[in-house]
Amino acid sequence: xxxxxxxxxxxxxxxxxxxxxxxxxxxxxxxxxxxxxxxxxxxxxxxxxxxxxxxxxxxxxxxxxxxxxxxxxxxxxxxxxxxxxxxxxxxxxxxxxxxxxxxxxxxxxxxxxxxxxxxxxxxxxxxxxxxxxxxxxxxxxxxxxxxxxxxxxxxxxxxxxxxxxxxxxxxxxxxxxxxxxxxxxxxxxxxxxxxxxxxxxxxxxxxxxxxxxxxxxxxxxxxxxxxxxxxxxxxxxxxxxxxxxxxxxxxxxxxxxxxxxxxxxxxxxxxxxx
Amino acid sequence: xxxxxxxxxxxxxxxxxxxxxxxxxxxxxxxxxxxxxxxxxxxxxxxxxxxxxxxxxxxxxxxxxxxxxxxxxxxxxxxxxxxxxxxxxxxxxxxxxxxxxxxxxxxxxxxxxxxxxxxxxxxxxxxxxxxxxxxxxxxxxxxxxxxxxxxxxxxxxxxxxxxxxxxxxxxxxxxxxxxxxxxxxxxxxxxxxxxxxxxxxxxxxxxxxxxxxxxxxxxxxxxxxxxxxxxxxxxxxxxxxxxxxxxxxxxxxxxxxxxxxxxxxxxxxxxxxxxxxxxxxxxxxxxxxxxxxxxxxxxxxxxxxxxxxxxxxxxxxxxxxxxxxxxxxxxxxxxxxxxxxxxxxxxxxxxxxxxxxxxxxxxxxxxxxxxxxxxxxxxxxxxxxxxxxxxxxxxxxxxxxxxxxxxxxxxxxxxxxxxxxxxxxxxxxxxxxxxxxxxxxxxxxxxxxxxxxxxxxxxxxxxxxxxxxxxxxxxxxxxxxxxxxxxxxxxxxxxxxxxxxxxxxxxxxxxxxxxxxxxxxxxxxxxxxxxxxxxxxxxxxxxxxxxxxxxxxxxxxxxxxxxxxxxxxxxxxxxxxxxxxxxxxxxxxxxxxxxxxxxxxxxxxxxxxxxxxxxxxxxxxxxxxxxxxxxxxxxxxxxxxxxxxxxxxxxxxxxxxxxxxxxxxxxxxxxxxxxxxxxxxxxxxxxxxxxxxxxxxxxxxxxxxxxxxxxx
Numbered sequence: 009x010x011x012x013x014x015x016x017x018x019x020x021x022x023x024x025x026x027x028x029x030x031x032x033x034x035x036x037x038x039x040x041x042x043x044x045x046x047x048x049x050x051x052x053x054x055x056x057x058x059x060x061x062x063x064x065x066x067x068x069x070x071x072x073x074x075x076x077x078x079x080x081x082x083x084x085x086x087x088x089x090x091x092x093x094x095x096x097x098x099x100x101x102x103x104x105x106x107x108x109x110x111x112x113x114x115x116x117x118x119x120x121x122x123x124x125x126x127x128x129x130x131x132x133x134x135x136x137x138x139x140x141x142x143x144x145x146x147x148x149x150x151x152x153x154x155x156x157x158x159x160x161x162x163x164x165x166x167x168x169x170x171x172x173x174x175x176x177x178x179x180x181x182x183x184x185x186x187x188x189x190x191x192x193x194x195x196x197x198x199x200x201x202x203x204x205x206x207x208x209x210x211x212x213x214x215x216x217x218x219x220x221x222x223x224x225x226x227x228x229x230x231x232x233x234x235x236x237x238x239x240x241x242x243x244x245x246x247x248x249x250x251x252x253x254x255x256x257x258x259x260x261x262x263x264x265x266x267x268x269x270x271x272x273x274x275x276x277x278x279x280x281x282x
Numbered sequence: 283x284x285x286x287x288x289x290x291x292x293x294x295x296x297x298x299x300x301x302x303x304x305x306x307x308x309x310x311x312x313x314x315x316x317x318x319x320x321x322x323x324x325x326x327x328x329x330x331x332x333x334x335x336x337x338x339x340x341x342x343x344x345x346x347x348x349x350x351x352x353x354x355x356x357x358x359x360x361x362x363x364x365x366x367x368x369x370x371x372x373x374x375x376x377x378x379x380x381x382x383x384x385x386x387x388x389x390x391x392x393x394x395x396x397x398x399x400x401x402x403x404x405x406x407x408x409x410x411x412x413x414x415x416x417x418x419x420x421x422x423x424x425x426x427x428x429x430x431x432x433x434x435x436x437x438x439x440x441x442x443x444x445x446x447x448x449x450x451x452x453x454x455x456x457x458x459x460x461x462x463x464x465x466x467x468x469x470x471x472x473x474x475x476x477x478x479x480x481x482x483x484x485x486x487x488x489x490x491x492x493x494x495x496x497x498x499x500x501x502x503x504x505x506x507x508x509x510x511x512x513x514x515x516x517x518x519x520x521x522x523x524x525x526x527x528x529x530x531x532x533x534x535x536x537x538x539x540x541x542x543x544x545x546x547x548x549x550x551x552x553x554x555x556x557x558x559x560x561x562x563x564x565x566x567x568x569x570x571x572x573x574x575x576x577x578x579x580x581x582x583x584x585x586x587x588x589x590x591x592x593x594x595x596x597x598x599x600x601x602x603x604x605x606x607x608x609x610x611x612x613x614x615x616x617x618x619x620x621x622x623x624x625x626x627x628x629x630x631x632x633x634x635x636x637x638x639x640x641x642x643x644x645x646x647x648x649x650x651x652x653x654x655x656x657x658x659x660x661x662x663x664x665x666x667x668x669x670x671x672x673x674x675x676x677x678x679x680x681x682x683x684x685x686x687x688x689x690x691x692x693x694x695x696x697x698x699x700x701x702x703x704x705x706x707x708x709x710x711x712x713x714x715x716x717x718x719x720x721x722x723x724x725x726x727x728x729x730x731x732x733x734x735x736x737x738x739x740x741x742x743x744x745x746x747x748x749x750x751x752x753x754x755x756x757x758x759x760x761x762x763x764x765x766x767x768x769x770x771x772x773x774x775x776x777x778x779x780x781x782x783x784x785x786x787x788x789x790x791x792x793x794x795x796x797x798x799x800x801x802x803x804x805x806x807x808x809x810x811x812x813x814x815x816x817x818x819x820x821x822x823x824x825x826x827x828x829x830x831x832x833x834x835x836x837x838x839x840x841x842x843x844x845x846x847x848x849x850x851x852x853x854x855x856x857x858x859x860x861x862x863x864x865x866x867x868x869x870x871x872x873x874x875x876x877x878x879x880x881x882x883x884x885x886x887x888x889x890x891x892x893x894x895x896x897x898x899x900x901x902x903x904x905x906x907x908x909x910x911x912x913x914x915x916x917x918x919x920x921x922x923x924x925x926x927x928x929x930x931x932x933x934x935x936x937x938x939x940x941x942x943x944x945x946x947x948x949x950x951x952x953x954x955x956x957x958x959x960x961x962x963x964x965x966x967x968x969x970x971x972x973x974x975x976x977x978x979x980x981x982x983x984x985x986x987x988x989x990x991x992x993x994x
Contacts, residue, residue: 014360041826044805052797062402072519081400112339115366148880167869173338173367246809246816246892253806 009037009275016114016123019159022218026158028233029225034244037226040228044243045254053257059088063192064110064127066092067142071109071128091144094195100140100188104132115169117212120219125127134178139163139187148194148260155201163187164203165190165211182208191266286620295327296320298587302554303327305583307526310553312578315587317952318892321556324587325530326358326438328554332526332959333365336416343524344369345543347535347564349374351891355530371524375539376499379506380405383497386516390509397493404496404838405896409831409863411498413839415439416863427479430472431913436617436862441914442483445499446921451536451568453507456500458483459920466919472915480914494842507538511545520546522666527553532577535920536568542575547580555581560948561889566910573922592892593952600624600958605944608977609987614990617983627984628961633900634672636963640897643677643959644878652672655683657894659879661886661950669967673880677816683877694859698821699828701814702800703726703856707782709803710931711752713853719746722754729780729814731806733773741769741777753788755781777813783807793883796852797832800825887949894956898976901962907943907975924933944976 015036025032034040047053062082069079076096083089107130114123128140141159154160164185171180185203227233232248239245240255295303305311315321332342346352352372370385373381383390384404391399401831414440419427449456460481491501510516527550529543547553555577562571578584591597599621606612628643630636640660646655660673660840670686677684693699704717704725717725719742726738733741744761747754758766758774758781759779766774783806787799795803804825808815815821836851843849844886879893883906889985909917918938919930951958959979966972 014357016360042811043801043822045798045801045824050801051795065384069385069396073515074384074386074389082402085400112369114364114369116363121363123722132535170366170368175367176336219576243805246805246811247822249811252810269508 009033011037011223011226013050016121017215017219017222018123019157019162022158022215024160025218025222027235027238028242029222029230030232030248031228031242031244032222033225034247037069040244040247042243042247044246047241047257047259049257056144056146056257059085059091063088063091063095063144064142067095067127068109070095071107083240091192092222094192095142098195100138100190103130103138104130104136105141106131106133113166113170113173115166117169118219119214120216122162122166122215124163125134126163126167129167131174133175134180136184136186137167139167139179139185141187141189142191143191143193145191146193148197148199150190152197154189160187160201161211161214164201165208165215168208181205215281283562289989293323293329295323298585298610300692301328301728302585303331305554307332307337307552307601310547310550310581312555312557312584313587314559314584315556316590317558317560317890317949318590318592319587320591321558321587322354322530322890325528325556326354326555328528329358329361330362330372332552337526338366338367339364339370340523340777341525343527344370344372344527345378345527345539346372346374347531348888349568350618354770355528357775361873367467370778374921375506375535375542376502379502379510382516382520383502386485386510386519387512389515390505390513391495394505394509396495398495399493401495401841404841405502406496406498406685406838407834408499410838411857412436412439413835413863414496414498415443415487416858416861418490418561419483421478422486427483428476430532433913438914439863441912442480442487443500444912445480445915445920446484446488446498447503448568448915448917450500450503450507451538452570452920452922453538453541456480456504457489459484460644461675462926463914463916463919466916466924468929468931475967476914485796486611488926496842503538507542511542512601516700521549524855525551527555529553530556531558531561531890532556534564534569534572534573535574537570537573538568540570542571544577545839547577553581553712560952562945562947563884565921565942570922571736578967579634590952592955594624594955595622596956597951597954597956601948603983604758604947604951604979607982608940608943608947608975610982612982612986614986617990619987622677623957625958625960627980628831628897628959630961630963632965633963633967636900636961637669637676640671640899640959640961641680641682644682645680649680651697653894654876657955658897659881659886659895660897660899661881661883662899663883665880666967669899670880677878684880685877691832693824693827695722696813696824697728698824701725702803702825702828703801703859705729705784706796706799706852706856708753708755709787710850710852713850713856715853715856716754722746724786726777730773730776731812731814731816732770733776737769737773741773744769745777755784757781771813773971779814779945780807793850793852795832795836796855797829797836799852801827804829817890835917848878860984873936882945883950887946890953892953892955894954895959896950896952896954896957897959899961899962900966900972901980902964902972902974902977903966904972904974906946907939907944910940943979947976 021032021036024035042212050235052118062084066079066082070076077095080089080092083092095190103243107128109128110125111129112123112125114121116122126139127142130138130140141163164182164187168180168182168185182203182205190198232241232250236250239248240253241259245251299320302311302313305328308461312326313321329344333339344352345357346355351905359372369783380958381893387403388400402725417434419439431438445459449459454462460477463477463480467474467477488501490496491498497505501519527543527547532540532555543555557578562569593601599616599618603612603616603621606616628636628639630639641683644658644660647658648655662669665686674684674686700721701724704721706720707713707715707717721737723735725740726731726741730738744765745756745758747756761769761774783803787794804815804822807813809822810816815825832852832855835855839851839854863866881908883898916930918924918934962977962980964971
């Protein structure tokens with residue numbers, strides 16, 4: 009099996025590859041739907057994800073200048089209202105004025121395309137670039153785990169690679185980039201990751217190594233994860249003969265799945281057919 | 283030919299294409315030409331040029347009237363190296379509307395008159411809009427509305443929705459629809475009341491949507507045009523966001539889109555508007571080539587590409603002769619001997635014979651002349667399920683891959699889906715929808731690995747309880763030993779596990795959402811080793827699609843209807859499937875590229891791909907000429923080009939039918955690179971003789987050619 013010519017590497021698919029190469033193969037290369045429950049309780053989880061979506065949208069509305077009172081009125085339950093008030097009271101400050109919200113960036117690295125959708129990029133031209141990611145998961149993960157997440161390595165790297173696109177006259181060094189995770193579960197303690205030239209080099213090598221591993225597996229096979237406990241939170245568990253019942257949502261590290269596909273919006277009207 | 287820009291992975295460009303692509307970054311160009319003259323390639327080259335010139339990709343807006351037309355742009359962006367940075371936005375007017383509504387909802391929802399402005403909008407799909415329309419119309423039907431109209435319920439709902447869409451896309455109040463249709467009506471006076479009734483239903487539907495934050499397509503467009511686009515905040519957002527426009531196939535878009543672009547154009551730094559001179563095929567969906575053409579006035583320059591690069595001279599000559607024949611103006615001078623190489627006639631007496639001939643000819647092309655199957659298209663004005671099925675299965679016999687614009691079977695005909703529905707009925711006895719013995723038997727065959735029909739039948743006979751029991755499956759242990767041995771203990775074990783799972787679910791006493799129920803059932807039983815879905819990846823794909831559909835249905839139904847006591851979304855969904863209100867679900871068509879395409883002629887044209895060989899099926903069919911019978915709507919009256927108050931006469935009907943046949947002939951021939959087979963059947967699919975306008979024109983052409991042959 010070959011990587012499709014239009015394949016883009018993202019934090020979602022690389023994280024999946026790290027956790028289980030077979031899951032990566034099934035989900036992104038074979039595109040095999042497997043509609044089992046991922047984690048329980050289902051409806052609560054769905055409501056939680058929905059809240060997360062609305063919260064991201066409210067933040068986006070705030071960042072583009074819609075009136076705060078009108079945005080806040082959309083908070084349909086106490087949890088969402090709490091998140092919103094926490095955001096207003098303790099969002100990372102001060103952020104540079106120039107903001108890019110829900111912004112997709114892509115770049116080739118050693119012949120492979122990487123892509124990411126950023127919640128917020130705040131830029132002070134020539135000075136600094138700050139990435140802010142709003143996390144609505146139930147718990148704040150430990151810093152050590154966060155630092156190992158693909159997102160923490162891919163996002164600043166990609167921003168650095170794409171920094172010339174914002175203003176060709178200005179070049180940024182990795183030291184001018186910072187990534188901030190802000191948590192609804194712990195709004196007063198955001199996690200900040202300063203970037204550096206050394207880290208950028210390490211990340212570049214690391215990402216390349218990962219995609220080369222993917223390439224290698226396309227020539228051989230994609231093994232199942234050796235950490236079987238992960239399978240209870242994977243929809244493919246029955247396909248891989250690794251369990252029956254879905255695990256508990258509390259065991260998931262990151263409940264959000266960012267949509268980092270190519271950004272194309274179409275309407276629902278029917279195609280011409282007579 | 284000149285070498286393309288280094289970044290572009292495009293075919294070699296003509297000087298005209300290169301000129302359009304490399305126009306200055308402050309120039310607005312109106313590019314027109316025949317289909318196949320290379321306009322979209324010029325659009326792709328423009329996109330590459332903009333990116334090469336250092337324009338940030340997020341400043342580029344690529345606007346299209348329909349999703350399928352985006353494919354060349356999407357393929358270009360995904361398959362070519364791009365400068366580091368963002369990506370252009372590819373969107374339709376509907377998509378742009380939906381996106382901006384979502385973002386600016388709090389700013390406009392109260393002003394627009396929604397009853398619950400603080401709650402989020404619920405975007406309706408075609409399916410869910412049809413569902414709500416059916417709920418709104420139901421009380422009217424009970425009052426006797428539409429009594430004298432013989433029409434399938436779902437067609438009634440879709441025509442009402444279609445009218446609302448037209449009003450939004452053309453730009454008049456939906457409250458005037460009935461009056462406009464009445465003013466043009468020239469038939470039986472008793473039909474006029476139907477337009478009043480339709481108006482009542484449409485008004486009630488709109489009120490219902492406003493009261494419940496439901497946004498069907500028409501309301502999305504109206505919100506965008508009347509509120510968002512008029513808002514300084516939104517305009518400023520869009521103006522600062524997008525600086526360069528590529529708008530392709532503008533002739534297939536509706537006046538509402540043209541109005542917006544007309545106002546927006548002065549603000550763009552550059553624009554390339556691409557106009558297909560022979561287009562306008564989506565007239566039934568509001569396309570207006572005339573209003574598209576008026577956008578030329580807002581551009582700095584009009585560029586016309588030289589004629590078609592695809593269509594060879596002989597096919598072009600055939601096109602011209604056939605059009606003249608339709609207009610009854612064909613003369614001997616139009617015909618030269620080479621025209622005969624452009625087409626063949628495949629005559630048949632009966633319909634199946636015609637299908638046979640088509641497949642046999644395709645076999646010769648593919649297996650003797652080594653023509654790639656993807657270079658062949660089989661086209662008809664309508665593609666009935668039976669015709670599609672006979673073509674597909676006949677081609678399969680010849681071992682020729684074929685693909686259709688959509689598969690011939692609805693998702694609900696798939697055995698996997700029928701199995702799921704049977705299990706849902708078993709697990710919800712309070713719905714009072716008990717499955718039949720046959721349904722249960724098929725379910726068992728499908729669910730339990732190695733259980734054949736005979737054993738399943740045995741299991742049914744011995745394991746089916748009396749009718750009075752709410753749960754009809756008996757425990758395996760209660761079956762006599764002889765029976766158990768014949769069924770086999772391994773199959774019995776699986777049967778018992780499934781039965782137990784269902785009983786546990788029933789005993790738990792709380793109804794899960796139907797999509798959640800299916801997901802649990804699939805994961806915990808059906809996809810486990812020993813069950814039918816474990817090794818059948820297609821069944822998993824089908825199940826995923828059904829679950830997705832139910833989930834979407836639930837998400838827009840629940841907020842509105844779940845307040846009603848005892849309301850079950852799952853039961854409602856199954857009822858709607860049973861009534862055919864939810865019927866438009868199909869598995870995505872096969873993506874196999876090297877396959878013969880079987881498609882309605884209009885769908886083929888709008889997808890804008892050319893082939894070497896075309897088969898025009900059943901040329902005598904009136905469908906090539908006549909428009910669909912739509913008693914409650916009218917594509918030409920509900921148009922900006924119609925003068926309100928005028929009567930729609932037989933002469934209008936004749937003229938538009940003539941024009942539409944001419945348009946379809948041109949649309950098909952422009953997309954043919956070698957040869958057309960005109961297939962006729964003396965007796966049509968329904969056993970009648972049909973002599974439609976295409977057949978008459980073709981016979982006229984043959985007659986002239988014959989006379990010419992005799993004279994020479």
